[in-house]
Amino acid sequence: MADVCAVDLGGTRTRVALVGESGELVARETFPTPASGESGRAVTDAIEAAIRRIAGDRPAAIGVSAAGPLDLGAGAIVSPPNMPYGRVDLVGPLEAAFGIPVLLLNDARAGALGEFVHGAGVGCDHLVYVTISTGIGGGGIAGGRLLVGRSGNAGEIGHITVETRHGLVCGCGYPNHWEGYCSGRNLPRFYAVEKRSGDPAYATAESIFAGARAGEPGAYRFLDAVAVLNGRALSTLMVAYEPERIVLDGAVVQSQADLVVGPAVRRMERYLPLPVVAVSPLGGDAPLLGAAVAARRR
Numbered sequence: 001m002a003d004v005c006a007v008d009l010g011g012t013r014t015r016v017a018l019v020g021e022s023g024e025l026v027a028r029e030t031f032p033t034p035a036s037g038e039s040g041r042a043v044t045d046a047i048e049a050a051i052r053r054i055a056g057d058r059p060a061a062i063g064v065s066a067a068g069p070l071d072l073g074a075g076a077i078v079s080p081p082n083m084p085y086g087r088v089d090l091v092g093p094l095e096a097a098f099g100i101p102v103l104l105l106n107d108a109r110a111g112a113l114g115e116f117v118h119g120a121g122v123g124c125d126h127l128v129y130v131t132i133s134t135g136i137g138g139g140g141i142a143g144g145r146l147l148v149g150r151s152g153n154a155g156e157i158g159h160i161t162v163e164t165r166h167g168l169v170c171g172c173g174y175p176n177h178w179e180g181y182c183s184g185r186n187l188p189r190f191y192a193v194e195k196r197s198g199d200p201a202y203a204t205a206e207s208i209f210a211g212a213r214a215g216e217p218g219a220y221r222f223l224d225a226v227a228v229l230n231g232r233a234l235s236t237l238m239v240a241y242e243p244e245r246i247v248l249d250g251a252v253v254q255s256q257a258d259l260v261v262g263p264a265v266r267r268m269e270r271y272l273p274l275p276v277v278a279v280s281p282l283g284g285d286a287p288l289l290g291a292a293v294a295a296r297r298r
């Protein structure tokens with residue numbers, strides 16, 4: 001098949017690319033995801049215009065990876081926590097505009113597919129992809145097939161329980177979830193409840209990592225508390241999926257791999273043989289490439 005068009009729609013930025021068969025990005029464009037306008041149509045219109053600029057009026061296929069929550073049956077994002085719209089219809093308007101089927105999937109599930117075909121999961125039929133960024137998400141490949149679940153939400157691993165002491169409430173409304181402690185957005189909150197008197201306050205995840213790198217003891221100790229929770233979550237993924245590999249991605253991992261990955265693996269339980277834990281080699285493009293893979297397979 002010719003080059004296909006892939007879209008990675010995030011809360012702050014959207015990327016549109018023309019992707020070749022071996023995963024090469026033939027052309028790409030990044031723009032801020034519209035955050036004003038009457039409705040989610042502003043987002044869909046911006047994507048449609050970018051596709052026309054990059055792929056012309058008749059792309060061979062279109063795949064869209066988007067941050068959830070998704071209603072795959074309706075082809076839409078519904079009640080997104082990080083966009084000012086109640087709903088963003090994607091599949092219907094894009095199919096009407098281009099006259100071809102459009103494939104929509106969650107960005108973390110797309111990331112798993114991208115790694116499976118083009119990244120750290122090549123040659124590996126049992127794989128878990130984990131992205132630690134503003135939030136925490138994931139996707140599983142079992143027996144070479146992407147697990148999507150009943151309505152596309154298999155792999156919402158940010159919402160597994162990893163802690164009981166502090167009761168921090170996650171964005172989903174429930175306490176003690178992995179994302180509620182260890183996502184980029186929530187690390188400062190976790191630090192605040194772990195902090196001992198005399199430790200400095202940190203407002204961002206970046207400043208905590210910078211503090212640890214500068215040898216600040218409070219920040220350094222805190223990263224071990226983070227490793228304990230990351231290790232618990234990875235242990236859960238190991239026994240739930242029995243993967244050959246766990247691929248880690250997302251801004252927190254990509255920018256702080258040395259302070260995050262090794263310490264978490266050291267804290268993993270050894271009930272089953274440890275899978276290989278690798279950092280994504282795709283530089284943040286796994287969801288975009290996965291959207292292209294899904295479009296091509298359709």
Ligand SMILES: [Zn+2]
Pocket residue numbers: 158159170171172173174177179180
């Ligand atoms: Zn949650």
